[in-house]
Amino acid sequence: MSELNLTSAPTHLRHGSSIGQPLTRRDGILKVKGQATYAADNHPPGMLFAVMAVSSIAHGRVTSLDVAAAKRHPGVVDVMTPDHKPRLAIDPEIKTNPFVFRMEVLQSNEVRYANQPIAVVIAETLEAATEGAVLLAPRYETLPALIGLDAGESYVPPVVGVGNPTENHRGDVEAGLASAGKQIDSIYETPPQYHNAMEPHAIVAAWNGDSLQIDMPTQGLMLSLGRIAELFGIAPDKIHIRSPFLGGGFGSKGLMSGPPTLGIMAAKLVGKPVKLVLRREQMYGPVGHRAPTRQRLRIGADGEGRLTALDHHARTVSSTFDDFYEPAADASHTLYAAPAIRTSHDAVRVNTGTPLFMRAPGEATGSIALESAIDEMAWTCGIDPLAFRLKNYAEVEPITGKPFSSKALRACYEQGAARFGWSKRSLQPRQMRDDAGLLVGWGMGTATFPALMFQAEARAVLRRDGSGAMEIGAHDMGQGAWTALAQIAADELGLDIDRVEFKAGSSDLPDAGIAGGSAHTATAGAAIHSAGAAVIAKLADLATNDERSPLFGAGNAGVIARDGRLIRRDDESRSESYPEILARAGVAEVEARGTGAPNPAAMEEYAMHAHGAVFAEVKVDPELGQVRVTRMVGAFAAGRIVNPHLVKSQLFGGMIWGMSFALHEEAITDRRSGRIMNANLGEYHIPVNADVPPLDVITVEEHDPHVNALGIKGVGEIGITGSAGAVANAVWHATGIRVRRFPIKIEELLT
């Protein structure tokens, strides 16, 4: 991506290190000027436009398509259907690895959910392709659709999430509940939610013989590349994917889905480059979503308010043809020190696209239920919700008994509560009003998200002109990888950030692993760290083995890299610049590779999680039931903060999504047809600016020597957890009404 002209206007003072500095995003100017090239901005010569026709029934089969009518429309070049399409090398129904999910790529005329692609019209203009898709006028044989959490017989799935056990327990839950002085038994429901990243899924695919050039937003360059190679039967090195920028991913662009595959097929069919971009409403089906849940929480506590048992069961759904189960109950594994914990899941199958990852899958749905239930329990015990959480503070991970690699949650509670003014909260609900008579309520929730890591590789280069390069196929989804990873690269290379050419977002670079699980900065950062160390070691070898160098004899361990120089550790007056070392050695550059990966030994020994505490204030109109969040404070401990500015934005985004979860977001599914009736941004409500109150984020200092060499835990998803519950609990505190079905609606508050 050498054509990218990134900036790093130093709005900050350097303290000898890039890591930890609040750099503004280096791709920001490109973006505000409209110069950042997103996938759909590419127009290779001769490109045609593809538009998907999608199913309006949720179950059945397509019995006819008026292909002739579509083809007669001026500008239409071809219509791809189950009977007329390029052959794939393998059946897309075959799951070749656990990260392969089934997709609809016209393999049959069967319809498994509404909005499933059933044909693709390829035309010279977007308008012609769009009209062609309408002219197909599909006819169907409609079969009854399975809809909702009670659609059929439930079953216990083999695993939930990515390979998590369906059930977990520690201690005797029934005994714990039986011995409890106080108990609650509550059922919470969360709705289906759909991805609405600003940039819809898009692809520009161009075949050149048997090689393939792709522009496509992806959170997993190598996973996508591997899947495309397998589907089209071509060698991975024949495929090049560019994904310099994503207009948001949130889990929906992690794995190869049907629509971009159809774009590649269409390009093959017509022998020309093809662009396929999803319409907003087409996002509600083939690209994953957050499954609905119904969660039952049974909690017991003794006379002192100490938990005796925590039982968390989640019902969820998967599609009729594949398996992904929102691991909602797992949220109860890590936060509260109950001596007996049981978590379990069951599921029913429904006619939807397969639910998949959506920002904090399992953690978000589980957290709003758990945090509401803990709030109910605190109230039942007559204890302030913060005091109750502190009483049940987990010193070790409750479900495993492992110590935490680090856990500054107490500090989060303290700093968040102090900033919010929590100590002035009344225990009783419906006690506070503002000057205008609106009910005021304060609520809190605990945030948590696991500190994960995947595998990654990076390549580092130091050049004779004093510059360096760091190459890694990392993904910038808007979170700021172009900036944060370059900051790490600069430090690891001992160079100013402006002297480092940072390359990312392309599949011909070393594999950065998937940008998901809030693990990207940690994983890619670890690879950059080791590649940097390796290239510095090579450079040091050149110097310390050369009699002519002032560093001669210092040995590898005896030098440090700083400001483009190697410096003797024990005598800082002796140093040499990188260009001097390389020039004398007669080499143009040195290069080295490094990898990042989780440390199995540390994982065995420690529980690794980020934590946080979120406090929210809401106002509710006492007669009209409309709710508005007026203040939120979140304090988060997530290990080392590479860039406080970007981290704050991530956490803001998470907190806003949490409030959206509590108050706004819901896909409304027609109870008979299974179609989603609000598949547009006008009616699928997410918060608008006027809904978002002043947000205050505190990042709490935390040093974690175990998670990875850099001590990074990740902040991508944690912001939703805790926040949704905090808002819901604040609504209860304002009104005295406990709403257990989310999002909270006006009618629930009309008493």
Place this chain on the structure above:
Amino acid sequence: MKQFDYVRPATVAEAVAAAAQPGAVYLAAGTNLLDLMKGGVSRPDRLVDVTHLDGLDGIERLADGSLRIGALVSNADLAHDADFAKSYPAVAEALLSGASAQLRNAATVGGNLLQRTRCAYFYDTASRCNKREAGSGCDAREGENRTHAVLGWSESCIATHPSDFCVPLVALDAIVEIEGRNGRREMALDALHRLPGNSPERDSALEPGDLIVAVRLPPAARGFAAHARYLKVRERTSYAFAVVSAAAALRIENGKIAETRLALGGIAAKPWRARVAEDVLMGVTPTADAFQEAAWRALTDAKPSGDNAFKIELARRIVVRALTLAAAGTPARIPALPASPFASTSGAIHV
């Protein structure tokens, strides 16, 4: 996209002639029409673009004290016209509570009046909808109908009219000026929108080719400026249609209500003028009890059309609140969060 003719008439007469042809529709700012075309809900053969017609974009005060608003005045320009906002504050507040700033900048007065329902089944061409396709059935009736009508609906259609603007307009006896094939005529706004009955496919009393050229507020409409409010409950603070809304305007003389105007939005296929409730308040002291009584009267005929019984109670409460706010007096400035229950929140930013 379906191919269609696009014509840009030079005069109103040409426009009417062009739009009277079968398959022709007027295009104003297109903020509703183009969405409907993209979704295949509306598939016109010919668009008659009226945005270049002369003389339809003025706000004039007439000699008799009425105000004439050209059909092409944008929602934003009208709301921000200082004299207009002062004289008809509830109308300005309603306008500013609608859609988003971008949409209000584009949307026209005529288009706002004639915007179509937001019933999701009307938008979903795979659903049966009597309004979209006469006689096909109504999938909303047994479907997801939490936000549908509680007044004036029929078994054929339970959709609501979504406009905010129309609610205070109908309360103030606005008149619509129309140019049609047989020349100029006018009708009360209250008569423009139709209740569904057995023919929900007809939204309005307009005939093919009829062009709205202006909306007129009669002289009496100014008399309510001191006590006029619009209140809109919605599911987020801004950029959402009303779940229920109300416009209340009072003329108070010597501590007694001399005249009341009351209309509800989001509950019927037309902006709902509540005349019985207005009558109850004639000559009484503005008290909570009186407003309760009026609210009760306003909703006597209401009945749920689905999962929406809550809208009846909510509507009563909104009526009481809107009357209470109106009685308290029009604020000197339109609140930063217009028509919102949170309008009093300090520090809010204009939306």
